Amino acid sequence: MVETLVGRADFEKEIKKSRFLAMAMPVETEEAAMSFIAEVSYPTATHNCWAWKIGARYRSDDAGEPGGTAGRPILQVIEAQGLDRVAVVVTRWFGGVKLGAGGLVRAYGGTAAECLRLAERIELVERTRLTFHCPFTDLALVGSRLPGLDATIESETFDAEGAAYIVAVPVGRVEECVTRLADMSSGRIVVREAEC
Structure with a gap:
């Protein structure tokens, strides 16, 4: 069973003094996904990392974090939770403590996962x-x-x-x-x- 979100969902978490804010939204098109990403990205944040999946199409971006430590983990969470037509942005405000590659993967993936887990869902019917x-x-x-x-x-x-x-x-x-x-x-x- 494939699902999507009913509406927008947000989840915030602090990890080693860095603030992480995940925002997720159902989207029907790539244009809608990119528009949502642009709308919720904070210019004052250290990083606005994101991923979206619509059917067989998907994209992700590490937004300046080391390659594969942010966008890809967010995309993997979307797929692992059986979601489609979803865009997720995880914004980070750096708190002064480096997390390392593994810590970044866990922080971005974990924040996105919790946001999606708490979000209201609906089954997608083709x-x-x-x-x-x-x-x-x-x-x-x-x-x-x-x-x-x-x-x-x-x-x-x-x-x-x-x-x-x-x-x-x-x-x-x-x-x-x-x-x-x-x-x-x-x-x-x-x-x-x-x-x-």
Whole structure:
């Protein structure tokens, strides 16, 4: 089961006089991840290290810490906790005591891990976008049945004959949705996969 975060999560910890602040956020795109990183990074901090993962794409940055001691451990925590579509920034204010490579890995990874462990999560359900036109005669029935199919309405555009829909349906329920819509409308509704 793959999960993402419901919303933003923060966790702060002091390690050998250095202050570490982890901030995590659900993100849908690389642009959203980079925007979050830019927004929460402190210009006055010693380091703003980060990682994000969206599907098969991921990036991390040590932000001036020794190579592999900050960004990669944060990314490994995201993966180890079964999360996707998540960006994490761990900000450090240096307290005067050097932690060494192992200490940095533990500090960055541990702070990120605790932040994500405390965050509220939701299961990620892969969805397929479907499109169809529904005549006015079937609108009430279709509108009442879509929630039971776990279909999320992304677009509903009315015209002279009814409404054009774009819905997102869990991949495992696409066939059921297509069949049910055809059955409840006596074949008047024809469902196609929506263009991205």
